[in-house]
Amino acid sequence: MAEIINIHSGEHKLMLLRNHDTDMEIFIEDNASLKFFDLANSIKSIKSEICIAIHFEGENSELLMRGRMQGKDTDSILRNILIDHKTPSCKSDIYYKYVLNDDAQGSFTGKVLVRQDSQKTESLLLNRNLCLTKTAHMHSEPLLEIYADDVKCSHGSSIGMLDENALFYMQQRGISLTDARRLLIDAFINEIQMPRLCIK
């Protein structure tokens, strides 16, 4: 059973903490702004596999969605996300990053559906991933399905390993390999800041 949440007008923040294991269905009404933070961080072994469907039901609403996924050992982190633009003049901005160590497995499937009536939609869907070992696996599938003709949408995906040249450059300056890796991993994942980390 999916958890159902209605987002009314005004500003809202939602945060999924580690090991959240319930699917979610969210309905966003008129003039609403939702900031959605999704955190999966392995302290003990985790299996975090959820589907999140977000439906725009009203006009002039905004969604900012950020995912910070870190897995190790045999963790499995799966996100299956649907952003359903049913109505005009809404914006969605989705950015997920994964860091996978050891034998961890990650999967990101994100689909932005822009229906025929949802003109003036703006959507950005991005997924970037770092595999720290050759045995970590990442599956990334960003999808756009667009039926309206006056929209601005883009999507992107990348999967890579730590930059050997950067590691060596840091080591040449006296930084140990362990610390150099830590610096690079932090630099990668810290692009996604959870709200509690950015108190201003």
Added chain:
Amino acid sequence: MLEIHNLHAVVDGKEILKGINLTIRNGEIHALMGTNGAGKSTLSNVIVGNPRYEVTEGTIIFNGQNLLAMSPDERAHAGIFMSFQMPVEIPGVSMANFMRAAVNAQMKSRGEEPLKSSDFLRQMKAKRELVNIDQKLINRSVNEGFSGGEKKRNEIFQMAMLQPSFCILDETDSGLDVDALRIVAEGFNKLRTASTSAMIITHYQRLLDYIQPNIVHVLIDGKIVKTAGPELAAQIESEGFDWLKD
């Protein structure tokens, strides 16, 4: 003091260095010249321990220590610094955090306590002014979006922070205009002490007008084919390398 004996090295299965012998004493500046692909950059990368390069034979001794048995960071702690031909961009890692990690690692290797933040920042400021590098660059990620000249100047700034005893300048002049070259060379000269030694890799006389070498070597096809005084660099500038290829 750096002593290289009968050094052979391969990159991607291909032998590039074919028996290098070279001794650089404290306070000496050696220039290493040679054609493209002769092995100049391979030699410098082997000295600093780049894992892409495999040493198949020979030894490198630095101040009595067997360099080839040491990791790249241990070599840096021993006092070896390389100004990279192409300094790496590291998005997301600020210059301050990078430099602080490097300086603290060096202090730890000497058994000293890490610097307090305020002392570290004061040191950054002093060195930044010494090599004339903009505060704006220090606030950015390592080398990210720096111009060619800014990257090379940033290398000299890092040298100022780490105060190495042996420096390799790997084609520091490549991609620099005359003014940038002068600034970088002056920075190096300011930082140099009487005991600092260096190996300067270059294709041209130009850089050697600013940083005068004691000894000039010519490397061709993985071997040093000629060693002489500074006049050799001038001769190469006018006559090229062909007369040395036999």
